[in-house]
Amino acid sequence: MAFPIVNSIISWFLKKRIHQIELFLKYPIDVQDELLLNLIAVSKRTEFGLAHEFSSFKNYTDFAAKVPIQKYESIEPLIERCRQGEQNIFWPTHIKWFAKSSGTTNSKSKFIPVSNEALEYCHMKAGKDMLCLYINNNEETQLFTGKGLRLGGSSDIYEDNNSFFGDLSAIITENLPFWADYSSAPSQEVALLSEWETKMEAIIDETIKEDITSLVGVPSWMLVLLNRVLERTGKDNILEVWPNLEVYFHGGVNFNPYREQYKKLIPKADFQYFETYNASEGFFAIQDKNGSKELLLMLDYGIFYEFIPMTDYKGENSKAIPLSEVKKDIHYALVITTNSGLWRYLIGDTVRFTSLEPYKIQITGRTKHYINVFGEELNIENVEDALKLTCEKTGALINEYTVGPIFMKDNKSGGHEWIIEFSKKPKNMDYFTEILDNSLKAINSDYEAKRYNSMTLTMPKIHVAKDGLFYDWLKKKGKLGGQHKVPRLSNKRGFLEELLEL
Numbered sequence: 001m002a003f004p005i006v007n008s009i010i011s012w013f014l015k016k017r018i019h020q021i022e023l024f025l026k027y028p029i030d031v032q033d034e035l036l037l038n039l040i041a042v043s044k045r046t047e048f049g050l051a052h053e054f055s056s057f058k059n060y061t062d063f064a065a066k067v068p069i070q071k072y073e074s075i076e077p078l079i080e081r082c083r084q085g086e087q088n089i090f091w092p093t094h095i096k097w098f099a100k101s102s103g104t105t106n107s108k109s110k111f112i113p114v115s116n117e118a119l120e121y122c123h124m125k126a127g128k129d130m131l132c133l134y135i136n137n138n139e140e141t142q143l144f145t146g147k148g149l150r151l152g153g154s155s156d157i158y159e160d161n162n163s164f165f166g167d168l169s170a171i172i173t174e175n176l177p178f179w180a181d182y183s184s185a186p187s188q189e190v191a192l193l194s195e196w197e198t199k200m201e202a203i204i205d206e207t208i209k210e211d212i213t214s215l216v217g218v219p220s221w222m223l224v225l226l227n228r229v230l231e232r233t234g235k236d237n238i239l240e241v242w243p244n245l246e247v248y249f250h251g252g253v254n255f256n257p258y259r260e261q262y263k264k265l266i267p268k269a270d271f272q273y274f275e276t277y278n279a280s281e282g283f284f285a286i287q288d289k290n291g292s293k294e295l296l297l298m299l300d301y302g303i304f305y306e307f308i309p310m311t312d313y314k315g316e317n318s319k320a321i322p323l324s325e326v327k328k329d330i331h332y333a334l335v336i337t338t339n340s341g342l343w344r345y346l347i348g349d350t351v352r353f354t355s356l357e358p359y360k361i362q363i364t365g366r367t368k369h370y371i372n373v374f375g376e377e378l379n380i381e382n383v384e385d386a387l388k389l390t391c392e393k394t395g396a397l398i399n400e401y402t403v404g405p406i407f408m409k410d411n412k413s414g415g416h417e418w419i420i421e422f423s424k425k426p427k428n429m430d431y432f433t434e435i436l437d438n439s440l441k442a443i444n445s446d447y448e449a450k451r452y453n454s455m456t457l458t459m460p461k462i463h464v465a466k467d468g469l470f471y472d473w474l475k476k477k478g479k480l481g482g483q484h485k486v487p488r489l490s491n492k493r494g495f496l497e498e499l500l501e502l
Contacts, residue, residue, distance in 0.1 A: 017132045024299040025358045029324045036060060036304040039337060048078070048090040048343065060322055064306075069316045069335060069344045072110050079111055085161045091115055091341030099168040099280035111165055112280040117339040119175055122301040123168075126276070126283035129298065130249055133288045134274055138246075143213050146244055147185040151203070151217030151225055157192075168280045185210050196480035200225060204232055212242040218252035219262075220400070220485070224471070226265050238265050251276040253485050254363070254384050257398050260391070261423060277363055281347050282338050285361055294360040299323075302339030307332035310350060313367065320344070328353050331379070333367050350379075371489050373405040374414050374456050376447045378440070380488050386439035394432050397424035400470040400486045404496040406461065415458040419499050421465035433462050463500070473499055 024031040040063065044054035052066050068074075078089050079098070087094055091113065098111040114123075135141055152169030164171075173191050176184075186206045193199040208229060215222060226238055235241050245266065255275060262273070277285040277295050282303050285295035297305070306320035310331040320335045334349045336342060351361040365380030372378070387398060399421040406415040426432040437460055441448035450456040470486050487495050 017129060018136055020300070021129070021132075028299055028359055029322075031299050032304060032323050033060065035300065035302065036063065036337065039302070039304060039339060042092055043090070043341065046088050046090055046092055046341070048341070052343075064320065064344075067344050069308075069318060069320060069346060071316055071346050074316065075342075075345070076110075079113060082113060083111060083160060083163045083165070085163070089341070090343065091339075093117065095340065096163050097171050098163060098165040099171060100165045101168070101280040110280075112168075113340045113342070114168070114171055114280075115340040117302060118282065119172070121339065122283050122303065123172055123278070124175075124177075125301060126278065126286065126298065127172075130274065130276055130286050133286055133296075134247060134249075134272070137288075137290045138272065141246065142244065143246065144183060146211035146213035146242075147183055147207075148214040148216055149185050149203075149207055149210075149212045150191070151215075151222055152191060185212065200228060204229055208233060208241060210242075211244055213244050213246055215245070215248040215250075217250065218485075219250050219255050219258040220253055222248070222250070223258060223261060223265075223399075230265075237267055239268055245271070247272040247274060249274045249276060251278055254380070256384050256388050257401075260397055261399075277361075279347060279349070281342060281345065282336060282340075284334075284336075288360075294354045294362060297323075297359040297361055299359070304337040306335035306337075306344065307351075308335060310367075316346065323359065326353050326356070326359075328356060331364055331381075352381075365489075371403065371405060371416065371491055373407070373491055374450050376444065376450045376457065378416075378444055378447055378489065382440065382444045382447070383489065385443055386436055389439040390432060390436045393435050394426040394428075395424065396422055396426040396432060399423045400465075402470075402487055402490070402495050402499065404490050404493045406458075407493075413454055413456055413458045416460045417493075417496055418460055418462040419465050419469070419496065420462060421467065421469055425464065429462065429464065433460055436460060436462075465499070469499065469502060473502055476502075 037057075037059075040049070040054050040057050043049040049055075057063050057066070075090070082089050082095055083098060093115055095113045095115050097114040097119070099114050101110045101112055131143070135143070152167065152173060157164050157166040157170055157174060170192065173188060176188070186203045190199065190202045190206055193202055203225065217225075229238065229241055230236070233241055239245060245268075248262070248266075248271075250273065255273065272290055275287045275295060276283070283298065283301060284303065285297050287294070288296040299305075305323055307323070307326050308318040308320050310333060312318060313333055318333070326332065329352060331350050331352055334347050334351055336345050336347055338345070346367070348367050350364045350367060352364045354360050354362055370377065370379045383403065387401070390396070391398060401418060401420040403416055403418050406417050408414040437451070441451060447457070471480075474480055474486070490496075
């Protein structure tokens, strides 16, 4: 266990970063413009840089005119060559790490390049900034008198032609500095166990005797772990196991559906929740204030940002705008250029700016995660807000859910079909369905118009899932743990049909 003096030293060291953060808060556009020119300058002799005439670029306008917006499929051949050992294709330094990611909707794996620069100046830097911003808001923290429990994904690392691939969490664990391993639990040996359920039990074995002061991980999977801790220990809440627990750093999925369950598991009035926004492609934003629902866009991690208004979204044929041109409360698809050699890459996420001084965002969903079969333009933010209202009015608590379309047939109206797994079921499902429908109407005028007299859309059809349905489905697909997520919205019925079979 660390002594209080160690807590003070580490806190002081981390807080020194605040002055650098203040620089990009004061000069955000200058920092981003300089970063882009640096990325271009160091990559102008790569195969990609030569092909797109990087040496002729003088500013963002030149860059946007010559470099196309790209999805993974467009750059996959270049990445595959790099995985087979070729170098200097899209980034000048040696790339040996690839984060394997299939996301939520695509069963085919993606291999995202992770350079040493991205590891050190993006992912590792962000981990320290997460702590820095928390400490800056909580001067009396005793975070480093105990350990942080980190829950990563599958930790298998595979080798292929002297390149290595696996979950991003495994790559980061492999490259953690010694002090991070010292202050974290479980041990690296346990964190790198490959079989998820075995690892869960090993984590519990190792941590129930530790003084855990913080949690780090995806809400859905952390919830599974915490409930198993209570089952094992026979305690009523997590504070009876770890009395000095003070903060949960979470990301990966929307936290709102899980918030009430966490409040019951951790009944502490001043317990803090800090959200982060990261992916295999990079680390993008961090909550910078206690209790805030906004994330500060981190502008000096070697990532240049562009944005496509979703009203004009046409995939790779879209027109993107730089940070200087964004406006508040518009849904944007995120485009990134990174220090791993991703150039104008469509990550697939959508965000909305809540502040322009400084630049703060909320994650609003995925470019693929919406339902617009009937012109209702229902996005994940609409659905999460409607479910929150519905649960508040009915006393229900939701574990997981997914929604898909019921297609029109034989002159019958279409609809939305839901599968919801409750941790606390509503007393009356008809009333729950009615409140959900009315909440969606109030939030989304397009949905309301299509529901008029049930001419286009009928009342939602809701199935109450058996306990553990989504866990069993993910297990069957080999997607337990880590960044694997349940698909929330889809324009197709594939996920629904698979879940209904189970």
